Amino acid sequence: MSVRRLDPSQPASFTFSADNEAWARATIAKFPEGKQASAVIGLLWRAQEQSGGWLPEPAIRTVGEMLDMAHIRVLEVATFYTMFQLSPVGKKAHIQVCGTTPCMLRGSEALIEACKKRINEQPHKLSPDGNFSWEEVECLGACVNAPLIQVGNKLYEDLTPETLGDVMDAFARGETPEAGPRIERDFSAPIGGATTLNQPGFYEELAVRFADTGNSAGAEPVASPPDENKSNAGPAAALNEAVKVTGPDTARGASSIAAGAATAALTLAGTDASATSAADEADEAGKPAALAGPRGGQADDLKRISGVGPKIEGILNELGIFHFDQVANWSRETTQWVDNYLSFKGRIDREDWIAQARKLAAE
Numbered sequence: 490m491s492v493r494r495l496d497p498s499q500p501a502s503f504t505f506s507a508d509n510e511a512w513a514r515a516t517i518a519k520f521p522e523g524k525q526a527s528a529v530i531g532l533l534w535r536a537q538e539q540s541g542g543w544l545p546e547p548a549i550r551t552v553g554e555m556l557d558m559a560h561i562r563v564l565e566v567a568t569f570y571t572m573f574q575l576s577p578v579g580k581k582a583h584i585q586v587c588g589t590t591p592c593m594l595r596g597s598e599a600l601i602e603a604c605k606k607r608i609n610e611q612p613h614k615l616s617p618d619g620n621f622s623w624e625e626v627e628c629l630g631a632c633v634n635a636p637l638i639q640v641g642n643k644l645y646e647d648l649t650p651e652t653l654g655d656v657m658d659a660f661a662r663g664e665t666p667e668a669g670p671r672i673e674r675d676f677s678a679p680i681g682g683a684t685t686l687n688q689p690g691f692y693e694e695l696a697v698r699f700a701d702t703g704n705s706a707g708a709e710p711v712a713s714p715p716d717e718n719k720s721n722a723g724p725a726a727a728l729n730e731a732v733k734v735t736g737p738d739t740a741r742g743a744s745s746i747a748a749g750a751a752t753a754a755l756t757l758a759g760t761d762a763s764a765t766s767a768a769d770e771a772d773e774a775g776k777p778a779a780l781a782g783p784r785g786g787q788a789d790d791l792k793r794i795s796g797v798g799p800k801i802e803g804i805l806n807e808l809g810i811f812h813f814d815q816v817a818n819w820s821r822e823t824t825q826w827v828d829n830y831l832s833f834k835g836r837i838d839r840e841d842w843i844a845q846a847r848k849l850a851a852e
């Protein structure tokens with residue numbers, strides 16, 4: 490881990506833009522009286538985004554003043570977490586290579602060598618064209634997909650020096666490459682497909698156990714084997730469903746995916762053929778107005794909304810949502826509906842999709 494110091498060259502001042510100021514005030518107001526300092530990471534992150542990917546000292550000071558925190562307390566946060574950059578970073582991408590043990594054992598040293606060769610021998614220094622910078626960081630929380638890098642809020646996983654080169658080529662072209670593994674697997678699912686919850690007789694055994702524990706009168710078991718004719722039936726589908734809603738854009742633990750998969754599997758096992766999907770059960774009130782297809786055959790790139798990755802974009806498209814202005818016009822009720830549908834409570838508000846969409850729609 491490198492020593493983290495403020496950059497010797499700093500701008501004279503920092504002021505949040507009007508939009509970011511409004512967002513910051515709304516975020517602070519979400520915390521109970523006396524606990525406003527809890528908004529510090531969110532505000533620092535927004536200040537970093539506004540400052541071209543790094544956090545100048547005046548921005549740290551401004552956030553401290555807004556939260557009524559001692560300057561040293563905000564500095565402690567900003568200098569501790571490697572999500573905050575203390576010096577200017579590459580215009581196209583700042584590459585954070587995980588160098589902790591699992592990633593090291595799976596080849597992170599080769600990734601670091603590739604960064605040294607293509608960007609700069611030294612971490613935190615810019616490439617000759619100013620487009621890239623890199624650093625080594627500690628565990629990024631996705632060790633199952635080692636080795637990996639983080640750029641902004643996206644992880645690029647199961648890398649080799651060659652596939653890292655492909656990711657960098659895409660950034661160099663001005664694209665934001667799709668996050669996730671660079672080998673044939675779905676997120677952190679096993680290579681080659683599911684290896685658990687698919688044993689022959691699994692559902693039959695589950696049915697007997699349910700009957701033993703939940704129905705001593707000897708009535709029909711409450712669990713049923715999956716209906717082979719149902720497109721969404723079976724443990725592998727349950728696992729896929731759990732992974733689908735978890736998404737690659739946030740740091741995630743294997744336990745949350747496993748818990749989601751188990752819940753989904755038990756839900757499927759415990760319902761009969763008339764069971765309905767989560768979407769069917771959702772309250773119709775607030776359901777967003779759907780388009781049959783993108784206007785003019787050209788959908789907006791919804792992934793430009795921070796918090797929307799390729800999977801979520803696909804789900805939104807399935808709902809008939811293709812354009813920024815559709816998201817920009819969501820009512821409170823619609824936001825709630827989509828929130829429930831995507832099964833990640835509060836994310837739309839937390840990432841302020843509507844304000845982001847308004848800005849993007851206006852471009």
Ligand code: FES
Nearest residue numbers: 587592628629632
């Ligand atoms: S060791 Fe690299 S993500 Fe955990």
